[in-house]
């Protein structure tokens with residue numbers, strides 16, 4: 314059951330080959346048997362899952378099922394879940410029980426009828442590219458347990474890649490859906506900023522954060538995204554515009570599709586073996602009718618430094634709420650109010666989060682605001698302008714998702730700059746606000762390689778269409794790692 318697609322799972326449920334309760338027990342069994350090797354879940358919720366599965370079976374019997382009813386899904390532990398710990402990978406929220414559900418959680422479970430298996434591990438407050446900053450320990454890559462699964466959605470991708478969940482939610486502020494999807498042979502999509510509600514999704518950098526999904530294929534991703542997306546009056550940046558029918562558009566032929574190849578994405582720094590896989594994927598898309606257009610995104614190389622001003626600035630402001638007074642970790646040792654703030658934050662936040670708060674506070678401080686924050690906002694506009702011009706020449710922009718395959722656990726944890734450079738190809742899409750996805754396109758030394766597609770605003774359907782056609786012609790996305798032993 315853990316190798317079936319969403320469509321096959323839905324067929325199996327409807328034709329009563331298995332019930333949602335059977336399916337849920339199967340995945341809970343795999344989590345119990347295998348997750349000690351991967352550490353992909355922070356919290357498993359078997360009681361909730363079986364209760365939701367029972368309700369789904371009733372709904373299926375009544376003929377009121379959606380495409381997701383009865384199918385298990387895992388939630389990144391950044392989405393608030395009523396009555397269930399929502400830790401965001403941090404000691405700060407280790408004992409935090411959310412009093413309400415995130416809109417994404419309501420839409421996927423209460424409305425669409427999918428079953429929540431539990432909450433996935435992640436980098437602390439989604440800050441990281443390797444899932445090594447989590448208070449709950451590192452997550453292992455199912456393709457090679459000595460390597461990172463990528464981050465920050467490392468638990469989500471490890472769970473899905475290992476067949477512990479058919480799909481999982483994830484979030485992407487600078488690459489946290491696409492980079493880990495690439496490193497674990499998954500398909501992951503970060504929608505247009507404003508397409509998926511951020512209500513109840515713990516804020517890291519509010520102008521960049523966007524929820525999305527990781528799954529095995531574009532078709533599975535389309536089904537889950539369809540249920541997640543849409544206007545939400547409780548998120549002030551949510552966009553009030555109808556959601557396209559992603560599934561209906563999947564099979565459109567690619568004849569005449571113009572694929573933009575930005576030269577900055579094929580420059581120095583890209584491992585030659587990755588480049589070979591990307592070139593091969595381009596040839597495959599050409600065979601399917603697409604043609605390529607060479608172009609330039611001249612400001613793309615500035616995306617990492619720009620992001621590392623904007624994101625920490627917003628993070629330092631968002632994380633000010635964790636003061637030891639209202640909720641979250643409270644130090645036992647504090648005797649004065651100032652000590653309460655200092656000690657609660659000092660104990661509650663790990664080193665990477667503290668580093669971000671310090672950078673962010675610095676770039677926003679009087680005297681440096683213009684030099685850093687304001688300057689970064691101007692460069693952000695230039696990055697956006699690059700894409701605006703690119704989409705006058707092409708329909709989708711294509712490049713690698715990462716410079717190389719998954720790296721060894723611990724190999725970059727003492728070098729923040731080399732860790733930050735992991736997102737060199739993914740960050741520009743967040744700064745511009747456009748949708749982007751990663752999909753499997755080959756293997757190097759037995760490790761998966763990801764192909765990145767970026768689209769114009771609200772062109773998620775187009776990206777999923779291109780990815781789906783590619784997946785109809787190739788079988789990279791069907792490969793699975795052996796069960797961890």
Ligand code: GLN
Pocket residue numbers: 439440441442464465484485486487488489490517624736
């Ligand atoms: N790796 C980037 C960071 O550490 C992006 C993380 C994300 O997208 N949440 O900030």
